[in-house]
Amino acid sequence: MIGECLKHLKIFTTIDEMRSASREARRAGKRLGLVPTMGALHEGHLSLVRAARAASNLVAVSIFVNPTQFGPNEDLARYPRSFERDCGLLEQEGVDLVFAPSVEEMYPSGAVTWVTVEELSGKLDGCSRPGHFRGVTTVVAKLFHIVEPDATFFGQKDAAQVAVIRRMVRDLNIATEIVVCPIVREPDGLAMSSRNAYLTAEQRKRALVLHRSLMRIKGLACQSESSAERLIAAGRAEFATEPDVRIDYLEVVNPETLDPVKIISDEALVAVAAYVGTTRLIDNLLITQRRRTPAND
Numbered sequence: 001m002i003g004e005c006l007k008h009l010k011i012f013t014t015i016d017e018m019r020s021a022s023r024e025a026r027r028a029g030k031r032l033g034l035v036p037t038m039g040a041l042h043e044g045h046l047s048l049v050r051a052a053r054a055a056s057n058l059v060a061v062s063i064f065v066n067p068t069q070f071g072p073n074e075d076l077a078r079y080p081r082s083f084e085r086d087c088g089l090l091e092q093e094g095v096d097l098v099f100a101p102s103v104e105e106m107y108p109s110g111a112v113t114w115v116t117v118e119e120l121s122g123k124l125d126g127c128s129r130p131g132h133f134r135g136v137t138t139v140v141a142k143l144f145h146i147v148e149p150d151a152t153f154f155g156q157k158d159a160a161q162v163a164v165i166r167r168m169v170r171d172l173n174i175a176t177e178i179v180v181c182p183i184v185r186e187p188d189g190l191a192m193s194s195r196n197a198y199l200t201a202e203q204r205k206r207a208l209v210l211h212r213s214l215m216r217i218k219g220l221a222c223q224s225e226s227s228a229e230r231l232i233a234a235g236r237a238e239f240a241t242e243p244d245v246r247i248d249y250l251e252v253v254n255p256e257t258l259d260p261v262k263i264i265s266d267e268a269l270v271a272v273a274a275y276v277g278t279t280r281l282i283d284n285l286l287i288t289q290r291r292r293t294p295a296n297d
Contacts, residue, residue, distance in 0.1 A: 009091045011098045015106075015146050018099045022060065022147050030057035034149035034176075036140060039063040040080035040194035041089050044184040048153040049093045051181050055151060060097040061090055062143055067103055069135030080197050099147065106142060115141040117164050117171070123258040124160040124271055125282065128248050133164050140165055144174050151177040155184070157191050159269055159284045163258055183283070185211070191283045198279040206242050207276045213238040213250070214285040217270050221287040226264045228252035235272065248273035248280065255286065264289045 012018040025032050033056030035048045052059045063086055070076035087098060114134055120126070121133035144152070154162050166178050184192045189211035190204070199207060213235040220234055235250050253260050255269040264287065271284040 009087060009095060009098060011087065011100060013100055013102065013105065015101065018060075018097070018101075019146055019148075021097055022149070025058045026148070031150045032056060032058045032060060032147070034143065034147050034152045035059065035061045036143055036152065036154070037061060037063055037086075038065045038079065038194070039086050040082055040197070041086045042184075042192045042194060042196075044155055044157065044192040046089065046093055047184050048155060048181050049090065049095060051179065052151070052153045053094055055179070058096045059094070060099060060147055060149065061095050062099040062147070064099075064101055064106065064139070066106075066135060066139040068107070068138060069132050071129055071131065074129070075195075075198075080194050099143075106139065114138050115168065115172075117168050120164045120167055120258055124249060124251065124253070125273065126160070126164075128273060133161070136161055137164060137168050141168065141172070141174070144169075144176055149176050151179050153179045153181060155182075156180050156286075157183045157193070157282065157284065159255065159271060159286075160258060163256055166256075189215070191281070193281060195279055195281060199276060203276045203279070206245050207279075207281055209239055209242040209245050210272055210274055210281060210283045212241075213272060214270060214283060218285055218287060221264070221289065224289070226289050228260065228262050228264060228268070231264075231270065235270070239274070244276075246275040248275060 010021065012021060022032055033052035035052050037045050049059060049061060063083065065079050065081065067076055090098060115137045116134050117137055126133045162180055169176060169178055186192060188208060190207055216238045217231045217235045220231055225231060231252055232250055239245060239247055250272045251260055253269050253271060255267060261268050267286060267288045269284055269286055273280060273282045
């Protein structure tokens, strides 16, 4: 039981229940928005919920710690789980439906089918975490087929994931709109993440180097620096001030293909991942260099 205070929220644990509720919503002509999560909700998740609420008649949130996107030595077992607290927050935000299936419900015994976005799935986080995006796209494809949302809301913090999912939706003709919402940060700039809970007070201070490096890069870009090599060098110089933080990657890439760019002539994604102790954090920044038009003679 979640508690008597949850009077509005409907919680489903089976695919049949969730599918029935979403189909009932469509029959009633309601626009359904989906926010996929792994729980341990924070203000970043809630900002997605509010965006979904503003653009939909009905909002569904999935809470599922997806085992297939974790590597063998990653934090699946200790990933923070706070289901009752999460449901209380979602109730306060006016969410209508929660889909919280078991692993056995989502991955029936003997399942051997995967959804893989070739090429993109091996870049950025996909390079550092082999198999990660295969797990993400498989579970998200399942959610799309179960919930059939009109729109699905993701955070810009997971920019590489967004690029992979957008390509999957396009290639498989999945009828959902992908809505990407801005990164939500702590007052000192740290991107909100469920994994921030792993950090000690000292590690929390060191983790700010991710944001500082991006701000240093942004400053140079605003001064019309377009060389990715020089921008990356500036970001790495900032990381050198925190030797206990280990860079996984710091790249400037095309936000759609995730391919590295050498010269920024339009929009580019600056993506960073780093280990603070054993905790891996990610962050990113979109930068734009406008093409200059010649002045009239």
